Amino acid sequence: MKIGVLAIQGDFAEHILILKRLGVETAEVRLPYHLDGLDGLIIPGGESTTIGKLSVDFGLLEPLREFGKTHTIWGTCAGAIFLSKDARRSQPLLGIMDITVERNAFGRQVDSFEADLVIPELVEGSPYHAIFIRAPIIESVQGDARVMSTLPDGRIVAARQGKLLATSFHPELTQDTRFHQYFLSLAK
Numbered sequence: 001m002k003i004g005v006l007a008i009q010g011d012f013a014e015h016i017l018i019l020k021r022l023g024v025e026t027a028e029v030r031l032p033y034h035l036d037g038l039d040g041l042i043i044p045g046g047e048s049t050t051i052g053k054l055s056v057d058f059g060l061l062e063p064l065r066e067f068g069k070t071h072t073i074w075g076t077c078a079g080a081i082f083l084s085k086d087a088r089r090s091q092p093l094l095g096i097m098d099i100t101v102e103r104n105a106f107g108r109q110v111d112s113f114e115a116d117l118v119i120p121e122l123v124e125g126s127p128y129h130a131i132f133i134r135a136p137i138i139e140s141v142q143g144d145a146r147v148m149s150t151l152p153d154g155r156i157v158a159a160r161q162g163k164l165l166a167t168s169f170h171p172e173l174t175q176d177t178r179f180h181q182y183f184l185s186l187a188k
């Protein structure tokens with residue numbers, strides 16, 4: 001199994017470290033041909049406008065959309081925004097996941113927070129400790145996209161549509177590898 005991490009901006013190095021810890025071969029994706037031979041892709045957190053603009057510059061938009069038709073892609077935070085059909089403002093998006101997101105929905109950087117989530121798909125049942133950094137919320141899911149987890153107040157923070165995954169939070173910044181393992185099970 002070989003997993004790519006979009007490595008043009010954001011915390012791609014942290015995702016690669018976790019994947020390596022799980023014994024997975026990894027590749028940094030910066031150009032379209034880097035997608036060749038991959039079984040799945042992670043789009044990291046960072047700044048979604050920057051990730052979008054650089055993806056346009058590097059000719060990645062269409063290749064990434066094509067890749068997502070047949071492969072697992074997981075977007076964390078900015079990556080989730082980039083996957084979405086609608087971020088309520090004009091910026092380059094892949095637009096391949098039927099979710100509407102609201103950027104910076106919890107406020108500014110200083111309003112970042114951590115929360116324990118219930119995520120039924122993760123094999124062991126204990127709460128999943130999630131880190132939110134100037135995070136988006138997933139305002140709504142459409143089509144066959146499904147809610148995977150919400151905050152206690154009902155706001156959606158994780159969703160899945162077939163092989164596409166979106167999380168508002170950053171599993172790559174914790175020691176808990178369950179979410180990465182779940183992603184790998186989809187990429188198989």
Ligand code: GLN
Pocket residue numbers: 044045046047048049076077078079081103104133134135136
């Ligand atoms: N605020 C960023 C954005 O809107 C996302 C932050 C993050 O990825 N931690 O793109």
